Amino acid sequence: MNLLIRNGRLLDPAAGVDGMLDLMIAEGRIARTGQRLEAPADIRVVDATGKVVCSGFIDIHTHLREPGHEYKETIASGTRAAAAGGFTAVCCMANTFPVNDNRAVTDYILARARVEGVVRVHPIGAVTRNLEGTQLAELAEQAEAGCVAFSDDGRCVTNAELYRRAMEYTLPFGTPIISHAEDPDLSHGAAMNEGIVSTELGIHGQPAAAEDVMVARDIVLAELTQAHVHIAHVSTAGAVRMIREAKARGIRVTAEVTPHHLLLTDEAVRGWDPNTKMAPPLRGKRDVEALLEALADGTIDCIATDHAPHALSEKEDEFAEAANGVVGLETAVSVLLDRLVRPGIIDLGTLVARLSSAPARLLNLPGGSLAPGAVADVTILDLGQPWTVDPARFRSRARNTPFAAWAGIGGPWMTIVGGVPITV
Amino acid sequence: MAWKRKDLLSMQDLEAAEITDVLDTAESMKEIASREIKKVPTLRGKTVVNLFYEASTRTRTSFEIAGKWLSADVINFSASGSSAEKGESLLDTAKNIEAMRPDVVVVRHKASGAAALLARHLRCAVVNAGDGAHEHPTQALLDLLTIREKKGHLEGLNVAIVGDVTHSRVARSNIYGMRKMGITVTVAGPPTLIPAACQELGVKVSHRLEEAIAHADVIMMLRLQHERMLSGFIPSIREYSRVWGLTLARLEHCRPDVLIMHPGPVNRGVELSPEVADSRYSVILDQVTNGVAIRMGVLFLLAGGKAA
Amino acid sequence: MTVQREKAQVLDEAGLDRALTRIAHEIVEQAEGVDRVALVGIKTRGVTLAERIAKKVAAIEGARPSVGALDITLYRDDLGLKAEQPQVRSTEISFPITGRIVILVDDVLFTGRTIRAAMDALMDLGRPRIIRLAVLVDRGHRELPIRPDYIGKNLPTSRRETVAVMLREHDGIDRVVIQEPPEG
Numbered sequence: 001m002n003l004l005i006r007n008g009r010l011l012d013p014a015a016g017v018d019g020m021l022d023l024m025i026a027e028g029r030i031a032r033t034g035q036r037l038e039a040p041a042d043i044r045v046v047d048a049t050g051k052v053v054c055s056g057f058i059d060i061h062t063h064l065r066e067p068g069h070e071y072k073e074t075i076a077s078g079t080r081a082a083a084a085g086g087f088t089a090v091c092c093m094a095n096t097f098p099v100n101d102n103r104a105v106t107d108y109i110l111a112r113a114r115v116e117g118v119v120r121v122h123p124i125g126a127v128t129r130n131l132e133g134t135q136l137a138e139l140a141e142q143a144e145a146g147c148v149a150f151s152d153d154g155r156c157v158t159n160a161e162l163y164r165r166a167m168e169y170t171l172p173f174g175t176p177i178i179s180h181a182e183d184p185d186l187s188h189g190a191a192m193n194e195g196i197v198s199t200e201l202g203i204h205g206q207p208a209a210a211e212d213v214m215v216a217r218d219i220v221l222a223e224l225t226q227a228h229v230h231i232a233h234v235s236t237a238g239a240v241r242m243i244r245e246a247k248a249r250g251i252r253v254t255a256e257v258t259p260h261h262l263l264l265t266d267e268a269v270r271g272w273d274p275n276t277k278m279a280p281p282l283r284g285k286r287d288v289e290a291l292l293e294a295l296a297d298g299t300i301d302c303i304a305t306d307h308a309p310h311a312l313s314e315k316e317d318e319f320a321e322a323a324n325g326v327v328g329l330e331t332a333v334s335v336l337l338d339r340l341v342r343p344g345i346i347d348l349g350t351l352v353a354r355l356s357s358a359p360a361r362l363l364n365l366p367g368g369s370l371a372p373g374a375v376a377d378v379t380i381l382d383l384g385q386p387w388t389v390d391p392a393r394f395r396s397r398a399r400n401t402p403f404a405a406w407a408g409i410g411g412p413w414m415t416i417v418g419g420v421p422i423t424v
Numbered sequence: 425m426a427w428k429r430k431d432l433l434s435m436q437d438l439e440a441a442e443i444t445d446v447l448d449t450a451e452s453m454k455e456i457a458s459r460e461i462k463k464v465p466t467l468r469g470k471t472v473v474n475l476f477y478e479a480s481t482r483t484r485t486s487f488e489i490a491g492k493w494l495s496a497d498v499i500n501f502s503a504s505g506s507s508a509e510k511g512e513s514l515l516d517t518a519k520n521i522e523a524m525r526p527d528v529v530v531v532r533h534k535a536s537g538a539a540a541l542l543a544r545h546l547r548c549a550v551v552n553a554g555d556g557a558h559e560h561p562t563q564a565l566l567d568l569l570t571i572r573e574k575k576g577h578l579e580g581l582n583v584a585i586v587g588d589v590t591h592s593r594v595a596r597s598n599i600y601g602m603r604k605m606g607i608t609v610t611v612a613g614p615p616t617l618i619p620a621a622c623q624e625l626g627v628k629v630s631h632r633l634e635e636a637i638a639h640a641d642v643i644m645m646l647r648l649q650h651e652r653m654l655s656g657f658i659p660s661i662r663e664y665s666r667v668w669g670l671t672l673a674r675l676e677h678c679r680p681d682v683l684i685m686h687p688g689p690v691n692r693g694v695e696l697s698p699e700v701a702d703s704r705y706s707v708i709l710d711q712v713t714n715g716v717a718i719r720m721g722v723l724f725l726l727a728g729g730k731a732a
Numbered sequence: 733m734t735v736q737r738e739k740a741q742v743l744d745e746a747g748l749d750r751a752l753t754r755i756a757h758e759i760v761e762q763a764e765g766v767d768r769v770a771l772v773g774i775k776t777r778g779v780t781l782a783e784r785i786a787k788k789v790a791a792i793e794g795a796r797p798s799v800g801a802l803d804i805t806l807y808r809d810d811l812g813l814k815a816e817q818p819q820v821r822s823t824e825i826s827f828p829i830t831g832r833i834v835i836l837v838d839d840v841l842f843t844g845r846t847i848r849a850a851m852d853a854l855m856d857l858g859r860p861r862i863i864r865l866a867v868l869v870d871r872g873h874r875e876l877p878i879r880p881d882y883i884g885k886n887l888p889t890s891r892r893e894t895v896a897v898m899l900r901e902h903d904g905i906d907r908v909v910i911q912e913p914p915e916g
Contacts, residue, residue, distance in 0.1 A: 196621035200436070202536040202557030202596055205620065272537035318514055318535030320556065452803065452822035461856045464806040494806075724820065728811050 001376070001419030002026050004039050008048025008380065012055060012370040013349040014357035023053055025376040028418035032372050046421065048380055051413055054352045055370050056088025056377030058359040059329060061153070061178070061232060061256060061304035064090070064121070067108060068097025073309040073397050075109070076116040078329070081307070081396035083422040085329040086412025088377035089120035089367060090307075094131070095154040101126035101137035103145040110146055118422050119415070120377070122148040122365060124178065127166045131155050136166055143173040148363045151178035153232055156214055158184060160221065167227035174364055176228040176254070181214035181239070182206075182280060191320045193266040193281040201269065203319060208287065211280055212238035219246045219253050228252040230362060233306050235261045235280040237290035244299040254362055256304040257291050259332045260402055263339050264288075268402060274315045274322035275402045278308065295354065296346050302358040303351075305332045309398030327396050331403045333379075334387050338408025348383075355379075375418060382413035395424050427725040431543040431550040434559040435600040443601060447569050450714070450721035456493055457716065467496035470527040470727050475518065476553070477503040477533040482688060483553055483563075486712070487530050490719035496727070499526070518542050527727045531555075549726040557591050563687055564597035566718040568605060570711050571642055574683055579606030584636045585627075586668065587646030587695060588617040588657075594687045595646055599625055612636035613646075613668065616657045633668055637678050644685045645670055645695040661694060671697045675705060683707050736894055736911035742887055743908035748868070751884035752781065755866055756788035758882050763833055768861075769797040770829060774804060774838045774850050775821050780901050781868055782837040800825035802836075807849035823853065830858040835882075839897040841867040844878035869908060871895050 003025040010021035010033060022037040023030065039045055059082065065073040073081075075092075082090050092109065094100035100109065106123050113121035125147035129135045131154065139150060150170055157163045157179075167177055187206035192198050194205030215231055219242055222229040234240060234255045246253045260278070265285050268276045276282060294300040308325025315322050333355070340346045356379070360368020367377040388407040391399035415422045427445060435443075456462055472491040476484050484500060491498040501521065512520075514533065521529065528549045531539050536556030543550040554560040572578050583602055589595045589611050602609050603626050610628040611618060612635075622629050630636040637643050648664060658664050670684065684696070684705045692698045700706065743751065763769045766789055773782030779801040790796035803821040811818070836850050847865060854860060866882035871889045887910070889895060894911045898904075 194620050196624045199619040199621055199625065200596070202555075202559070202593055204557075207620075272540050313513070316513075316515060318533065318541060319537040320535045449820050452820045453806075455822055455824075459857060463856060465852065466806040466811065721820075724806075 001028050002043050003046060003419045004037060004043050005046045005048050005053055006037065008051045008053040010053045011349060011352055013353040014369055015371055018349060025419040028376050030370055030372050030374045030376050052381040052383060054379045055356040056367050057086050057355040057379045058089045058365060058367060059087045059305050060091040060359045060363055062090040062092050062307040064092040065096065065309060066112060072311055075112045075121060077395060077397045079117040079119045079121065080424040081329040081394060082119045083415045083424045084395045086333045086379045086415055087119060087329060088379060088415055088417045089122060089365060091122045091124050091148060093124050093151060093153045094126035099126050099130050101129050103141040106142055106145040106147055119417050124149045124151050127152045127157055133157050133159055139170050143175050147175060148365060149176045149178050153178060153180040156180050156182045156184060160217060164221050164225055167221060167225040171227055176230045178230045178232050179218045180232050181211050181218055183210045183213045186210035191277060192269050193283045195266055195284050197266045197269055208236040208238055208283060211236050215239040215242055219251060222253050223251045231255040233258050233280055234300060235283050235287060237287045240290045240294040240299055254301045256302050257295060257300045258304060258306045259328060259336050260326060262291055263335060264402060272319050274317060274319055275326055275400050277319060277322050277324055278326050279324040292345060296350060301362060303354045305329055309396055310400050312399065315400045326400050326402050327398050330394050330396060331389055331401055334408060334411035335403055335406060337410035342410060378416040379412060380414040383410045385411055387411050432561055432722055433539050433543055433552045435561045435564050435597045440604045443604060446565055446721050447572060449725060450569055450717040453720045454717045462493050463495055465495050466724060466728055467494040470496045472496045472498045472528045472530065472723060473521055473526040474500045475529055475531045480532055486715045487719050490716050490723055494720055494723055514538060515545060518546055522546050522548060528723060551722060554593055557593050559597045560593040561597050562718055562722060563594050564601040566711055566715040567598055567685060568601055569714045569718055570707055574707060575641065581607045581641045582639055583607050583642040583644060584610045584612055584640040585644045586612045586633065586636060588648055588652060589613055590617050590619045592646050599627055610636050614658060640682060641679065642683045642685060647691060648694055665694045669694060669697060670700050672699050675700065685711060737914045739910045739912045741907055741909050743885060745906040748906045751868060752784050753788055755882045755884060756785050756792060759835060760789055760792055766793045766795045766797050768833050770800060770827060770832045770834050771797055772800045772802050772825065772834055772836055774802050774836060774846060777897055777899055777902060778838040780899050781839060785837065798827045802850055802853055804846060804849040804853055807852045809845055825857060828858055829854060829860050831861050833862045834860040835864045835866050837866045839868050840895050841870045841880055842873060844874045844876040847878045848876055868897060869895055
């Protein structure tokens, strides 16, 4: 597809570019950037006056629920939600039904995505068969089929010996292991973070240590195997400290954080709203401060939503029984722009890097750059557009957001995949 | 002062003046228990539904008597053998019951927050009879009434709450209620049974029984559940009762006018020795009597006025 | 509640006292003796009046009748209509009322509904042989077939007026006044 985006502010932190530049797209790839580019006669022009033009945002942690749990979300609805939220690509986790632990399911997902998906879909395969944590999945065939990483997300691989083998086995593929770090015994029966809030509410809580003990283990295994281990949804100050120290020693550990862990603490649980229940849980003030600091200094490499759609009946329950997880694709960019960038907590360039170039680099994905030759995945932001979160109008099938009725300024304005603006 | 709340869900919500209001109302109603005809027409034609998901004969009976003495129609709904077993969600069950237009739903459930969930969705008044480990406000109210009756006042007293505080809604409700009324609270138990950040609730924390009860005006013993041993909180019931059980020998070092309280049912020989349970210090039976009065007061305040 | 304006004083301290003395005499005369008589005052001012009448009866007969206090809040017929929850006070009747001549005492008799509630409350406590009614002021406008046996003062009033009975023990002074809402 051919497209000319003109009059916008081009922001490509990976290339060190931030200026009033036009962007020319040809045959679905970035052709060139420059000032006041000439528009060939037949080209579609997008007037990005007052907007910010970035490399397309990539969410490396999404649950699309298809195959098997289509009542919560499908590849169609999930990718539409992604496009509405400014994401040009998503990586979908393996905890579908059946689990994506063999190439047949990977092929199915990619085939469905080709027909139904409106943004790029990169599957993440399971580390162990059926996520049971006892036997390796067919990792080589899955990598061949197109899995970009491996993760038992939703569950923690507790057998360190098996995890080590998985890291070693996948090393030649260049596919990172994405680790859901949670000690199931320390977190057993818990519905929220352990602290004064859980004490007052009489809800069984899990200490930050439940995450920290497994992050420590994962770092040690990463050092042993020299594998790239990426810690999913980091939520504690302890994990941040260990990741920072490990990186300083040259260990190939990377990390992501979700928007809800950056913006909410366990105080949000006081209203008993099951839309504040997820794993890992919302933590305390000191944890949030550590996460923000880590996001700014790069200890945390990228932002990922952990978009986890659930049916209304699964969330509208007693708190302890409600399903874990919140959606995030349609709110991430807006809430982060309004609550972190606007007040100057992190700068726009850093946010854009954490959402585009960093995830692309971590998982070796196309995109993440506006350099000529790159795929023409573009996210255009309008920093002045006011919004209110209205779950009833989500493109996602699910409504379980902790940000309902939030209002703010600044959000995604246009999502372009392979040079084609996506309408949802 | 006039009671304005639709529901009674927690002690944490209430102000001191509201607590006093409930205690005074309950106290006025106590004499009904000594009449030959234990009935007043106040809640005639009102319907109270006891929605009990946890087995509890004594609390449910207490609410039932309270409702019946006020001439209300009381319906008991216990979850076993009902639609709950067929997998109907709490909310669906409650909405079904609401469609029959009760005036009050009294709910006990194993999940913290269950009462608040119902109160948000039901138009009628909701009384929390115990939600998980969160709160049991009528228990704390009857405890406060008992203490006030025996001691003549509440402010300035020292109360020790001993036992499994982590899993106890009675402890939480009492901590919130007592602090509002100016009582100094000490919680005592093995560290594994005292919840995280407990001092931030405004209580003293002790891990030695003798120290905790030495100057107490009231000692409230909590029930120890057998499963705590099984899930690794304490090594054995035997050791717990040796270290934490209240005996007459231990009471010798306490104030001579100390009150012993227990929310019931008592594990004789575990939290309390049989001698202590039957001693002159024990006001456990007064608690039960006051329980009916408090529940009459609560039902009156919630349902004695405007129609549902 | 709008502030009421005083329209007229209908009883002063002396007049109030004389009314109670007369009631005490009438009670003694009709009862033929004091031992089976019990005075039950309706809270709050009815109780004070019952105490005073009992004292006067003691002065006349040399023996004091039993005095009890009745709170009728739980028997009211208008609980569902009130915007605010009325305060429940306790009933204190420490003697058996079965077989006794119970004289209900109240300050003002108006629609009769309070007395109806008081009779229901008494019936739940026992079976009096006779119930009679003594009121300081009867202001008319009965809505139920209730009539007093002993009256301090008959006082025709209009519906919008209020009769306020002030007693030393509660208000620092003994007087009865008619009040009306201010013009407007």
